[in-house]
Amino acid sequence: MSPTHEIKTAQEFMAAIGDPRRMRILEILTQQQASATEMAKMIEESPQTTQYHVKVLEKAGLIELVETREVRGALEKFYRAVAEQFILSEKIGEAPDMDTMALDWAGEWLRLGRLEAEISDERAVLNVNAQGIRCDTDTAREFANGPLTEVNKSYRDYNRSEGDIYMLVTALFRIPRGTTMPEKPEALFTSARDFPGEIEFAQGEE
Numbered sequence: 001m002s003p004t005h006e007i008k009t010a011q012e013f014m015a016a017i018g019d020p021r022r023m024r025i026l027e028i029l030t031q032q033q034a035s036a037t038e039m040a041k042m043i044e045e046s047p048q049t050t051q052y053h054v055k056v057l058e059k060a061g062l063i064e065l066v067e068t069r070e071v072r073g074a075l076e077k078f079y080r081a082v083a084e085q086f087i088l089s090e091k092i093g094e095a096p097d098m099d100t101m102a103l104d105w106a107g108e109w110l111r112l113g114r115l116e117a118e119i120s121d122e123r124a125v126l127n128v129n130a131q132g133i134r135c136d137t138d139t140a141r142e143f144a145n146g147p148l149t150e151v152n153k154s155y156r157d158y159n160r161s162e163g164d165i166y167m168l169v170t171a172l173f174r175i176p177r178g179t180t181m182p183e184k185p186e187a188l189f190t191s192a193r194d195f196p197g198e199i200e201f202a203q204g205e206e
Helices: 010-017 020-031 036-042 047-059 098-119 137-145 147-156 185-189
Strands: 002-007 063-071 074-081 083-088
Touching: 002 010, 010 020, 010 047, 010 098, 020 036, 020 047, 020 063, 020 074, 020 083, 036 047, 036 074, 047 063, 047 074, 047 098, 137 147
Parallel strands: 002 083
Antiparallel strands: 063 074
């Protein structure tokens, strides 16, 4: 293990601070080696979610696999941080791809929501929507600084001191010219469990 590791890339930066649980895992692994199963107990999180965060940190090069051994009849991987201390490079603050980092940050939360939906017994995703509008840059900026900002402010009014954490991720960005949008984008996110009965497919005429 090195004494220090300089975080220079957006990927490393988002892996380190994108979720408080990853920061906690990183802190643990600077002190000791541990498996995802052990860390799940330490951070009081499910093994599946913990394994996801471990993979993100490993892919970013912030932690590394140091040992694989058999534990109760199954092989477990043990990890350690690559350094005792992490230093944020000045290059991060000067990075020209701040928009990319912002979308990566939103993407991290969306991927975590997908994982929770897969392992949860309850419906974890309460609302998903994607809509495309055609307008000029000034109009898009007006919407982002007006109605979209008010939605985020209103959401914070529902904050309580206890309970689970529900994430609201909003992003407004331009897509490449010439991209064909479906007439009803929200239909792409409709789940089969929302239908009251079986789905019937229309038979084409012969």
